[in-house]
Each structure stands twice: as structure tokens, then as C-alpha cells.
Amino acid sequence: MGSAEETANFEAIAIQPNIETDATKELFDKLRLETERRCPIYQLFQQSSVLIPNH
Helix, strand or coil, X not given: CCCCCCCCCCCECCCCCCCCCCCCHXXXXXXXXXXXXXXXXXXXHHHCCCECCCC
């Protein structure tokens, strides 16, 4: 636990989706990128400089 002067912000967040598909890697990558672009929660974390591993 930090001191009272420190902010209570996240330093990192792990996203671990479990997806089953028969899509090609190319199609899946396009879907992932579009989902990241449109997801307001993902955008909030990304724009706040929170570390998102594997990105």
C-alpha cells in the first residue's frame, strides 16, 4: 500500500480473452485491431499510458 500522496492509478492491466474460431490468422488479426480501435475501455487504458502487455 502506498502513501497518501500517491495516486491510485493502475500501472498495468492484463487482458486474457479466450476465443475459439476457424478464422485465418490474417482475418483474426484484423478483427483484433478493429476491436481494440472501437472498444471504449481499451481506448481509455491505452490513452492513459497504462501498460497493456503483449501490445
